[in-house]
Amino acid sequence: MKIWFYNAQILQNCKIISGDVLVEDEKIVYVGKNPPVFDADRKIDVKNNILMSGFVNTHSHIPSTIMRGYADDMPLDLWLDKIIPIERKMTENDIYWSTMLGVMEYVRAGITCVEENYSFISPIMNALKKAGMRARISLGYPNVNQTKKVNLEQQFKEIKKNNFKAVCFAHSVYGTSQKQFDELIVFAGKNNLSVSTHLSETLKEVGDCTVKYDKTPVEYLEYLGFLDRPCTIYHAVHTDKDDLKILADYNVNVVTCPSSNLKLASGIAPIYAMQTAGINIAIGTDGAYSNNSYDMFKEMFLTATLNKTTLYNAEILKAKEILKMSTINGAKSLGFDNLGDIKEGYFADLILIDIDKPHHFPHNNLVSNLVYSAKSSDVYLTMINGKIVYENDIFNFDEKVEKIYSECKKIKSKIL
Numbered sequence: 504m505k506i507w508f509y510n511a512q513i514l515q516n517c518k519i520i521s522g523d524v525l526v527e528d529e530k531i532v533y534v535g536k537n538p539p540v541f542d543a544d545r546k547i548d549v550k551n552n553i554l555m556s557g558f559v560n561t562h563s564h565i566p567s568t569i570m571r572g573y574a575d576d577m578p579l580d581l582w583l584d585k586i587i588p589i590e591r592k593m594t595e596n597d598i599y600w601s602t603m604l605g606v607m608e609y610v611r612a613g614i615t616c617v618e619e620n621y622s623f624i625s626p627i628m629n630a631l632k633k634a635g636m637r638a639r640i641s642l643g644y645p646n647v648n649q650t651k652k653v654n655l656e657q658q659f660k661e662i663k664k665n666n667f668k669a670v671c672f673a674h675s676v677y678g679t680s681q682k683q684f685d686e687l688i689v690f691a692g693k694n695n696l697s698v699s700t701h702l703s704e705t706l707k708e709v710g711d712c713t714v715k716y717d718k719t720p721v722e723y724l725e726y727l728g729f730l731d732r733p734c735t736i737y738h739a740v741h742t743d744k745d746d747l748k749i750l751a752d753y754n755v756n757v758v759t760c761p762s763s764n765l766k767l768a769s770g771i772a773p774i775y776a777m778q779t780a781g782i783n784i785a786i787g788t789d790g791a792y793s794n795n796s797y798d799m800f801k802e803m804f805l806t807a808t809l810n811k812t813t814l815y816n817a818e819i820l821k822a823k824e825i826l827k828m829s830t831i832n833g834a835k836s837l838g839f840d841n842l843g844d845i846k847e848g849y850f851a852d853l854i855l856i857d858i859d860k861p862h863h864f865p866h867n868n869l870v871s872n873l874v875y876s877a878k879s880s881d882v883y884l885t886m887i888n889g890k891i892v893y894e895n896d897i898f899n900f901d902e903k904v905e906k907i908y909s910e911c912k913k914i915k916s917k918i919l
């Protein structure tokens with residue numbers, strides 16, 4: 504399939520250029536003002552709207568979509584007490600439909616690639632495939648205090664068979680045993696995989712870890728050898744200078760999830776200090792049970808502004824740096840090459856954003872507008888791997904939208 508986008512304002516390397524983009528099958532084959540002869544199956548007039556890379560949502564628990572609004576206005580420990588019993592009730596069928604609901608929201612909001620951290624990977628992968636989502640799927644210990652041993656080899660095989668990337672995931676230093684961490688480190692080393700975990704999300708977690716091990720969570724991970732693998736940590740809200748120095752010494756990516764941290768009153772991650780320390784920072788939504796939406800525009804706005812406020816410095820974390828975190832840095836943290844930007848040879852994961860709206864006018868600074876003014880509802884076309892999966896309120900999935908809603912309604916009445 505060959506698709507020609509013309510009259511576009513293209514976000515390339517976080518700057519706007521005008522021109523055309525040619526897509527052939529799953530790749531971008533041309534970006535610029537003088538396109539070659541190209542026998543396109545479809546030509547799309549972008550009408551000077553913005554064409555940019557799809558967002559890389561680097562941390563999510565997508566089956567939690569069914570629990571949106573179920574455990575609001577409570578701190579993390581009480582929230583877990585409310586969420587865990589529901590998670591235990593969910594069947595593979597529930598996981599599948601809840602994931603499909605989340606996928607609809609993803610593509611509607613321009614999210615084309617995701618890191619998924621949850622149990623029941625089969626129904627999750629089946630749902631993600633229905634929309635052609637790109638993803639890194641976690642194997643290992645996604646639950647708090649999981650006692651049942653998992654077959655890592657089998658999970659890895661299944662992920663590879665479904666053509667997704669894999670990552671070895673431990674829930675957290677408080678929810679995963681040392682033995683389980685060790686098992687994941689060995690497995691990751693043997694199979695050349697990255698590792699990931701929630702870390703330093705709350706003050707309680709840091710306090711408990713320090714009492715138990717005489718180490719901060721970051722020091723504990725270093726002690727375990729978890730940081731010796733390419734590593735992604737989610738949150739890192741309560742990390743001090745010494746922690747950041749350790750993280751910067753290793754191949755560590757930090758994923759910030761500001762909405763989730765704010766809503767659970769966990770705190771504000773020191774993103775600017777991490778950036779200054781040279782750590783790769785990406786952005787995630789976390790699950791809909793704690794966020795409560797999959798909206799990277801909201802996350803970008805918060806990532807840009809929270810540290811400006813805490814440090815009383817409006818000049819830090821500029822809009823273009825934030826856009827990079829939500830696209831290029833995200834692709835890097837998940838280990839995807841040729842993803843996260845609009846360049847020849849890159850995967851055709853791209854979105855169109857309607858800027859012919861009052862909240863974008865008068866187009867003084869399109870890059871700033873993407874971070875400070877745009878809304879997820881401005882996305883009107885989403886392409887993943889060269890296939891248009893969403894366009895003007897129509898989802899091009901192998902699953903009917905009405906069926907997704909009706910199945911989710913049934914699950915809600917059954918388990919919530």
Ligand SMILES: [Zn+2]
Pocket residue numbers: 562563564701737789790
């Ligand atoms: Zn999480």
